[in-house]
Amino acid sequence: EVQLVESGGGLVRPGRSVRLSCTASGFTFSDYTISWFRQAPGKGLEWVGFIRSETFGGTVEYAASVKDRFNISRDDSKSIAYLQMSSLKTEDTAVYHCSRSSKAGGSGWYTSWGQGTLVTVSS
């Protein structure tokens, strides 16, 4: 069974940093692009960014709203993807979900999602 479990969320002060982890199981992690999405309280879904499989260079893409502040990486030996978030703003407050793309080389559709981890940015 495919499983994705996020961790690392919590209360963070504005301007500070936090790293989220997405631990995967039940599939060959290295074969897939992994995306991060977020959902602010009571709001809709927003794409944050993704990292392609190493077959496609492990390259990353980001939404304009987080580019230059967020960084996505992966450790295929541990089946974990990371979302390093820096210079956090109150508007980054959201539940962050990781998800497995149907493709190795970029964004396909997303069949498997983690339950999410809440990041609250507040002073």
Place this chain on the structure above:
Amino acid sequence: EIVLTQSPGTLSLSPGERATLSCRASQTVTNNYLAWYQQKPGQAPRLLIYGASSRATGIPDRISGSGSGTDFTLTISRLEPGDFAVYYCQRYGYIPITFGQGTRLEIK
């Protein structure tokens, strides 16, 4: 950036009725790279439809997707209690990935 606009914002129907949800794109969705997701409170999104009309694994055939170009529709025939949720359309395959603002399907 392609903007997806979903309508209506809220749809109130009774179990057994038919639901028709719309997703309109500001530009042509190339290759019909359009997906639909269902989300219930406190849960992760669940993929229903990809490629505008292909059902995901385990999705019953009373749920269907149609459309092309800029206009897409999700149809749920014979609503069941578990269908009442929020539905999102998503354009994938190109950067940025975008979502519609969602349609809330509520029990009348």
